[in-house]
Amino acid sequence: MxxxxxxxxxxxxxxxxxxxxxxxxxxxxxxxxxxxxxxxxxxxxxxxxxxxxxxxxxGHPAVQPYKTALVKDGIPAASFAVDDVQAEFDRLLRLGVHFTQEPLEMGPVTTAVLDDTCGNLIQIMHSK
The missing domain is CATH 3.10.180.10 (2,3-Dihydroxybiphenyl 1,2-Dioxygenase, domain 1)
Incomplete structure (x- = not known):
């Protein structure tokens, strides 16, 4: 599966x-x-x-309250793997992307969180 x-x-x-x-x-x-x-x-x-x-x-009536609650609590709707969070953060920042969390190292994992302009927070991450 x-x-x-x-x-x-x-x-x-x-x-x-x-x-x-x-x-x-x-x-x-x-x-x-x-x-x-x-x-x-x-x-x-x-x-x-x-x-x-x-x-x-x-469009479903349950979606907007769900999305609003996730964003309010800083919870990403999805997580995407990248080779290097800092490099991707820098590239996206140059393109005008708004981040709600700058790159943060947490043990073997580094993450950053961006606003997808469509009502979601999206996490990018890589692990060592």
Whole structure:
């Protein structure tokens, strides 16, 4: 068994697609119209057949209170592995990304937390 698909709820799918591709560096995998919304997924360019991230519309009434509570408490909606948190932090900072947590070393793990501009906090991390 392996993880095939996971998701983040986004306020605006088009804005999310731009951020997750042009800024974070993912590539679009699927873009299928589904009523007013889309089945819109991105993948890592390093693993195009790997786990897909669904940029899921946050229209369900339970989603906004859930997202608001996570952000208020500083809890990331997802965590992405990078080779070097400091280098990725510096690259994303140059692109204007807002971080709620600068790189923080916690034993063998280093993390940073960014705002994805679509209502979520996202953690980047690497381990030694």
């Amino acid at each position: 392996r993880i095939h698909l996971t998701h983040v709820f986004v306020d605006d799918q088009e804005k999310a697609l731009r951020f997750y591709t042009a800024v974070l560096g993912f590539v679009k995998k699927h873009d299928v119209p589904v009523g007013e919304d889309r089945w819109l997924t991105v993948v890592s360019p390093e693993d195009p057949d790997g786990t897909e991230l669904l940029l899921e519309p946050s």
